[in-house]
Amino acid sequence: MKKIFIVLVVLVFYSTSVVAVEKYKFKYNLHENLPEKWVTEFKNIMNIVQEVMPINENTNHWVKNHIKLMNMLRGHTMDIYAWKSTKNPFPEKRANMRGSTLENTNSSEPWMQLDIYPQDWTSSRNRIRTYSVIVHEYFHVYQRSLSKSERALSDINPKWLVEGGAKVLEEIYTRQYYKKDLLKADIKETKRWSIKKVTKEPHLYEKHKTSPKKNGFDSMYTGSAFMLLALVNELKKNNISEEEAFELVLREFWIQRGKNDWPTAFKDTFGMSHNEFYERLSKYKRKDLKKILPSKKLKIQDIFS
Ligand SMILES: [Zn+2]
Structure with a gap:
């Protein structure tokens, strides 16, 4: 009996140290x-x-x-x-x-x-x-x-995916935990960004250096957030749920990025090239914002679990 007990103790100790x-x-x-x-x-x-x-x-x-x-x-x-x-x-x-x-x-x-x-x-x-x-x-x-x-993430990835992702995640978090909507107010302020630059010259948002500074400065990364939400919206058109679309943008892309350059990771994750996405983005209008904001019930746990 004593022996069995010792064996058990050793086993329990061993297994907890292994699973830690x-x-x-x-x-x-x-x-x-x-x-x-x-x-x-x-x-x-x-x-x-x-x-x-x-x-x-x-x-x-x-x-x-x-x-x-x-x-x-x-x-x-x-x-x-x-x-x-x-x-x-x-x-x-x-x-x-x-x-x-x-x-x-x-x-x-x-x-x-x-x-x-x-x-x-x-x-x-x-x-x-x-x-x-x-x-x-x-x-x-x-x-x-x-x-x-x-x-530095934005040196080797599109800045709009790096910062737009962080900004939109902040938004989902503050909605969920503080019942406050910060992004809508930021995006409404026309001085913060320009819909024309975002939709017609999105490649400018790939770098901090080239992101429009005048009449459309990507202040608080508002333009980047708009682009990211438009990407989620495009993914949803392929019968992907909102949660899954955010998961692709906020997690899966980064896993793929660990394996490939960013244009390849983009295509592998989203099933379209970044140029195809920019083409679709060119059709967006400022008023589309209301349609592409994260839904109020969305929780961060739904995205990452
Ligand atoms: Zn940041």
Whole structure:
């Protein structure tokens, strides 16, 4: 009996150590000047996005090796720095960090930084943006992981797919968790983007450098978001559900991108070349926006599960 018990204990111990999946581990470096409420919400959001869009050793081989190496070298995979707009928040990391972004992206050791502006706390809409930016930047880490990239994403992928994806995901998230619709208001502001540029010269949105700046500046990535939603709309015409269409755009494309150049990944994922899509996009009008916004009932869990 005793022997059996020992064997069982050994088996249980062995099996739990085998099934433990090594995760992409974030280290939170949160400045003491951040409001407590923000910190609580930050942790909550990070838990949700990591559960819905997990990054771990099962993601792919590249991620597995990256996690193992980074966790061995420093005990975590990626740093996140967050502060409420202050001078030189983390001088030990880099002097005068500014803005919310993924930094050092042309390397294997990027970090996430979140620069929270105090004025954003004065309006409920902008306060939500201080939260949705967490979803946005996490999604960039997800895109990098799926596509096995050690380069700045928009240098080697269409910027409108990189940023339009992050922007639309933010929108779906804020709708679901805060009952607020941010994108519609952004897209309605004509000064933010130009329907003419988006539909007639979409290739300009493939690069940050060429994205229209005057009379159609891709402010808040509004033009990119419109393009991404038009792509989802075109996919739905092929009898694909909304959830599946978003899954193709927000996940499958990035998995394919890990295997091929972007035009090939595009064709393999969406069943049309990017030029065919641009041709279809040329028929869109500003008023089509209402028809292509994500439906109100859509949940991020429906897309990624
Ligand atoms: Zn971004």
